[in-house]
Each structure stands twice: as C-alpha cells, then as structure tokens.
Amino acid sequence: MALSNRVRLTWRIAPMVAVAALGLAACSNGQDPTSEKGTTPPPFTSVAPSIAAAEQATGELEAGSGDSLVADLENSAGQKIGEVTFTEADGHVAVSADVTTLSAGFHGFHIHQGGECDGDFTSAGGHLNIPGNESGHSSGDLTSLLALENGEATLTTATDMVTLEDIENKTIIVHSGPDNFANIPADRYTNREGGQGADATTKSTGDSGSRVACGVIKK
Structure with a gap:
C-alpha cells in the first residue's frame, strides 16, 4: 500500500516539474540565468533612446529642412x-498663403520686382521677370487666390520659375480681380489696341485690377 502511494505521488510530481521546465524555457528569451537570487533577466535588452536624444534629433532635422522666406501682407x-x-x-x-478680408472670388497673385509697399503699392513695380525667361509668362506669376464668402483665402502651390535668392x-x-494669364485667343477677340489676342497691358498684368495687398519677401 505504501509503495502504491509513492508511485502515484511520483506521477503527480513529474508533470508539474515538466510544466515548470517548459515555462522557464519559454520565458528565458535565450538569456543566461542571473546570479542574483529572486530576479529574472529582462525580456528585452535594447535600451530606448532618451527624450533628450529624440529632441536633439528632431532639432537637427528641422534645422536642415530647407531655407524659407516670409511676407506679411498688408x-x-x-x-x-x-x-x-x-x-x-x-x-x-x-508657396503657402493665408489671407483674410478679401472680396469673394479669384484674385491675381504675383511676385513683383520692387521692394517696397508704399501707398497704392505701385512702388512694387511690375511682375518679376528673370532674365532668360522665355516661357511666355512672367517669372513671378503664381496660381490665383480664391477667396470664400467670408473673405478667407488659403493657397498651397509651387513654382520652379524662381529661387529664394531671386x-x-x-x-x-x-x-x-482675377488674372486671365493673357489667355485671350487671337482668333476670337480684338484687343483695345486694335490687334488680335492679348495686348501689352494684358500680357504684363493679366488684367487683374488694382493692388489690394502687398508684402515684402524677407527672412
């Protein structure tokens, strides 16, 4: 009877030992056991970067993200x-623009050759044109602004006709008013000078009307 009890006890202990061994094998993560009692090795050994290091990396990225200029429109x-x-x-x-208090509709939007925004803004001169430009459009031509009924206009566009240095x-x-970009078909329209298509004024201004806002482009 005593022998039988010992046999049953042995069979009960054996599965428990096997399960414990499997558990240790699964949790060890291929690491050597620690020599300190009451501790187990951590599941991961890589060290996370510090917050300071992350902020430094972000700052370096922003510093090298490209030069920019800005103009305050008045x-x-x-x-x-x-x-x-x-x-x-x-x-x-x-080019990224955010403008308010405009009349609803399209508004011509250009880079001009002058460097001042005085009075009625005629001091800004005509449209910027880089020497050698043979595109048929001014180098300073940009996509028109479209103002909503509340007077707000937002635009994101791009140009390869100029550089920041320009x-x-x-x-x-x-x-x-809107810019027609001198899109006056010669076979359909007679201009004010008696010729066909866009005249000199239309080609240089886009017939976009008076100047309602101006800003000097600077760092």
Whole structure:
C-alpha cells in the first residue's frame, strides 16, 4: 500500500516539474540565468533612446529642412491681413498663403520686382521677370487666390520659375480681380489696341485690377 502511494505521488510530481521546465524555457528569451537570487533577466535588452536624444534629433532635422522666406501682407490701411511663406526644396519653391478680408472670388497673385509697399503699392513695380525667361509668362506669376464668402483665402502651390535668392526683398501682391494669364485667343477677340489676342497691358498684368495687398519677401 505504501509503495502504491509513492508511485502515484511520483506521477503527480513529474508533470508539474515538466510544466515548470517548459515555462522557464519559454520565458528565458535565450538569456543566461542571473546570479542574483529572486530576479529574472529582462525580456528585452535594447535600451530606448532618451527624450533628450529624440529632441536633439528632431532639432537637427528641422534645422536642415530647407531655407524659407516670409511676407506679411498688408492692405492699403497698413493692416496685416495675411502671410505668405516661401520654402525652397527639390528644385522648386513651395508657396503657402493665408489671407483674410478679401472680396469673394479669384484674385491675381504675383511676385513683383520692387521692394517696397508704399501707398497704392505701385512702388512694387511690375511682375518679376528673370532674365532668360522665355516661357511666355512672367517669372513671378503664381496660381490665383480664391477667396470664400467670408473673405478667407488659403493657397498651397509651387513654382520652379524662381529661387529664394531671386525673390528675397521683392514683393508679393494680391490684386482686386482675377488674372486671365493673357489667355485671350487671337482668333476670337480684338484687343483695345486694335490687334488680335492679348495686348501689352494684358500680357504684363493679366488684367487683374488694382493692388489690394502687398508684402515684402524677407527672412
């Protein structure tokens, strides 16, 4: 009877030992056991980067993300109504504009050759044109702004007609009306000079009306 009890006890202990052994094998993660009592090796040995290191890496990335210029747009009363940012990357200049208090509809939007925003903004001169440009459009031509009924206009566009060096200390102008980009088919329209298609004024201004906002482009 005693022998039988010992046999049953042995069979009960054996599976428990086997399960414990399997558990240790699964949790060891291929690491050597620790020599300190009451501890187990950690499941991962890689060290996470510190917050300071992460912030340093982020700062380095931002510092090398490309040069930029900015223009504060003001109306004829000297009130700031928007901002335009120019960032150079991948062979082009990205342009981002946020403008308020415009009349609803399209507004001509160009880089001008002058460096001042005085009075009615005629001091900004005509559209910027880089020597050697043979595209048929001014180097300073940009996509028109579209203002909503609340007067707000947001635009993200790009141009490869200029570089940041070309436009620094030049001006950005918002016009009162839409720009037709001199798209006047010669076989359909007679201009004010009696010729066919776009005349000199249309080619240089896009017939976009008066200047309602101006900003000097600078660092």
